[in-house]
Amino acid sequence: MNHDAMNPITEEDIANYLANSPDFFERNAELLAAVQLTSPHGNRAVSLQERQAEMLREKIKMLEHRIMDMVRHGNENMIISDRIHRWARAMLLVQSSRALPATLVAELQNQFMVPQVALKIWDVDERYAQDPFAQGVSEDAKTFASSLTQPYCGVHSGFEAVNWLDDPATAMSVALIALRPGAVNSPGPAFGMLVLSSPDPQRFQAGLATDFLERIAELASAALSRLRPR
Structure with missing residues (x-):
């Protein structure tokens, strides 16, 4: 990246560089341990690994809720289908x-x-x-x-x-x-x-x-x- 005082480096430049340089953190592993982020569950600082773990837990919790909704709707549909079956059977008889x-x-x-x-x-x-x-x-x-x-x-x-x-x-x-x-x-x-x-x-x-x-x-x-x- 070639930049001067008239064209300073932007966050987008940094993001593009990191996205296109996957081995950057392999060469600079100590940076990962030094990065501190704000936790969404308070104002305390957490490491990058902790923040990633929190995000993963949130995604898992969201997926669990979606699965439970699918199971609940599936059970409700099965009950309704069974009732329609019994109703149709009564008419046939x-x-x-x-x-x-x-x-x-x-x-x-x-x-x-x-x-x-x-x-x-x-x-x-x-x-x-x-x-x-x-x-x-x-x-x-x-x-x-x-x-x-x-x-x-x-x-x-x-x-x-x-x-x-x-x-x-x-x-x-x-x-x-x-x-x-x-x-x-x-x-x-x-x-x-x-x-x-x-x-x-x-x-x-x-x-x-x-x-x-x-x-x-x-x-x-x-x-x-x-x-x-x-």
Whole structure:
């Protein structure tokens, strides 16, 4: 490095020199022992080796926290997957098509501990047209269901579908899940909608990941397809 009084050596010059001279500290090993740094855990001075050890411990602690978060999320996902499995199994065991909607709702409440669940389906086979699950749905509610390309999670904002619940007044947060043939985000019209609600405003809060709700929508749609005209 060639510098004069007009161009003094900068920290960047020193850093570049050390980065490009890996044998510098081998030739000047005594400097490593002489370097003193300020500890992040107080004002005391520590050696370079001690500071490196502290940084390494901090990185290890951060990685441990990340691993624990991954394990926790993995366990939570496994529990949810197991509940979806048991719920789907219960629907497959239903022999009467007419009993399927009630079983679907009851098992959702039991497996996922949802305080209230309601289900309405339309465009059903004429054999089921007078059943309670096929009654009391306005054209506006059908249009709204068809507009949902993913489950809605958030506060109750005057949705007609919330009135399908036994106790709409206690629905502080809701999940509205459109049912349609194929994938939940397919462009086709919906033929039904599931309503999940909780008195806990945070249970179905806006921004909640909807992956598992989408799986529920697809499984429910497939199971309920037997109620539709052939």
